[in-house]
Structure formats: structure tokens, C-alpha cells
Amino acid sequence: MPRTADHDLRRAQIADAAHRLIAHAGLDAATMAAVAREAGFSVGLVQHYFQSKDELLLFVYRRTTEGQLERIMKLVAEGEAAQRTIAAIMLTGLQELWPLDDRRRAEYRIGRAFHARSLDSPTVAAVAKETAAMVRAQIARAVNNGKHCGEVEPDTDADRAAVRLSALVEGLADQLYREPEQTVNAHPLPTAAADLLQESLTGVFTGECHHHDPDWTDPVKTD
Template sequence: MARTADHDARRRQICAAVRRIVVQEGLDVATMARVAREAGFSVGLVQHYFPSKDALLLHTCRQVMADVNTRVAALITEGEKREQAIRTTAFASLKEMLPLDAARRDEYRVTRTFRGRALDNPDFADTVRSTAADLRAQLARAVTNGKECGEVPADTDPELAATRITALLDGLADQLHQDPARAVGHRGLDSCAEEILKTALREVFSGTCGRYRR
């Protein structure tokens, strides 16, 4: 019998096939047969891991969203190791979720496709909701840390700030994906979106971090 690691690897390969299909052709095309062909497995093997199309898609949705959060967590660890200001780390982490290059455009498309599914499927809605809650909680924690180290004014409400910044981030991502080449005045939307995000973070993290001796 194959080891657990092999099972995990196969599940990941199957989910990766779903992601490619969603990016290239949309969710409707992701039948069990099409996914099996894309992954290079038999339909029987795919069914061994995922008894139904719904189970397969839901697992893929969870994995895609968990992958994003894992990447953000790694950026946070990296920022702390470099003794960056929290504002700098927060910007690098949140920017990671804007569709500013081909890879992140693909990721946007996959996550938004699953969000669309969440409109009429409670299991997907739960995953989307808890992923969004995780991100807000991470950002609220960053704001609380900022209050402790002096980067954030003491009267800031961490949850309110996190709600506002994540809302802005989501809306900017939508606009960037809808019309990446759009001009805003004399500049491109991409640089404007980064500036808008940076300004919003500076409004919250307006002080200086006293945590690291420099």
C-alpha cells in the first residue's frame, strides 16, 4: 500500500489538474473524466481519492485558498526575520494577493471562480468565509502588534482596520483583473493599486516600530 505521502502527492496532482482546467476553460469543464485525463490518471484512481466531482472541487478550493494563506504566512515570517516594520511586511503580504502578474492572475481566476461557486453552495461558502476570516485575523493581529510596538496609534480598532484594508484589497484585485491595462490619469492601474494599498496601510501603521533596536 502506498505511503500517506504518496496519497497526498496524488491528491495535489489531481487538484493541480483542476486548477489548470479552471484557469484555461472554466469550472464547468472540470468533469471527473476531464480532470483524470489532465492529471494523467484513470477515472477510477481519481474516484478513489474523490468520490464525487463536488468533493474534488471542494478539496481543490480549500487547497488553493490554504496555499495563498501559507504563502502569506511565509512572507510574514520572512519579514520578522529581517526585522522589517510591520507596515512593510503587511504590504508585501497583501500585494501577493493582487493579480499583478500571470501567476497571480491565474490564482485570482481560480479563487474567484470558487467564490462564484460559493454563491450557491454552502460548503464552498464556508471555505471562502473562513479563508477571508483567517486573513482578516492575521491583519488584525498585525495591527495589535503594531499598537504594542508603537507603529499603530493606541486608539485604533484592529478588527475595523482589518475589515477596511481587506475590503480595499479585494476590490483592487477585482479592478486589476477586470482591466489590467487601464490608465488612471497618467499612470497604470497596477502602480495606482499599489499606491492605494500602501497609503491605506500608512494610515493605520502611521508610527515607528520600537521593537527592534536599530
């Protein structure tokens, strides 16, 4: 057998290079040559690991959104362990989608770049749809779990709340990126946005938690 290399590692290195380029200068800057240079490989090698540029870009997009979701899941698990209220956990978790530091700003830029691409690329659109559905489903699940533990009124419409909250989070993300310096009544926008999100969460999670359902972070079942 011949020379070997860690296939997944190479793909990750290349994807990371593309990730950096897209975050720094947009999709147009992520040419095959630029990605190869950034990764420290030749163009031919990038081609060796990705059959086409589209495949590479889709891989990067998937990777980025999955990274975000995983980080949120981790925060949820930690909040769970610390016995925090569902509302408090969500307040922290959802802010992972906001451009509040370099890492999240990069993810936001990538998300928005691919969002535009999704308008004309069915494959990218599918990932965007999937991700959005995932976020909504997790929120809905959290609300439903809130019912079981007493944080949420039993007649609350979880799906409706999920649509509302995810829309608010997405819209605030755009504003935060566009006008980070903006102030609302002397509060910087990041603070104001967090307040608004908390307020909206309080509108749903009106009660106090009586017990913790350790399963509420489980993956959504499609039953």
C-alpha cells in the same frame, strides 16, 4: 499486502490538474474526464481518490486558499527576520492576493470561480468565509501588534481597520484583473493600486516601529 501508491501524492496530482483546468477555463471545464486526462490518469482513478466531484473541487479550493495563506505567512516571516516595519510587510503580503503574475492570476480566477459557487453551495461558502475571516484576523493582529511596537496609535480600532483593508484589497484585486491596462494619472493600475494600499496602510500605521514582537505572526487564538 497488495500494491501500494502514495495516496496524498495522487490526490495532489489530481488536484493540481483540476487547479490548472479551472484556472485556464473555469469550473465548467473541470469535468471528471478532463481532470483525468489532464492528470494523465483514468476517470476511474480520479473516482478512486475522490468520492465525488464536489469533494474534489472542495479539496482544490481549500488547497488553493491554504497555499495563498502559507505564502503570505512566509513573506511575513521573512519580513520579520529582515526587521522591516509591519506596514511594509503587509504591503508585500497583501499583494499576494492580487492577480499580478501568472500564478496569482490563476489563484484569482480560481478564487472568483469558487466565490460564485459559494453563493449556492454551503460547503464552499464555509471555506470562503473561513478564508476571509483568516485574512481579516491576521490584519487585525498585525494592527494590534503595531500598537505594541509604536507603529499604530493605541486607540485605533483594529477590527475596523481590518475590514477596511481587506475590503480594499479584494476590491482592487477585481479591478486589477478586469482592467490591468487601466491607467490612473499616467500610472499603470498595478502601481496605482499598490500606492493606494500603501496610503491606506500609512493611515493606520502612522508611527515608527520601536521594537519587534516576534510573536505577531502566530496563528490567531480564539480566546
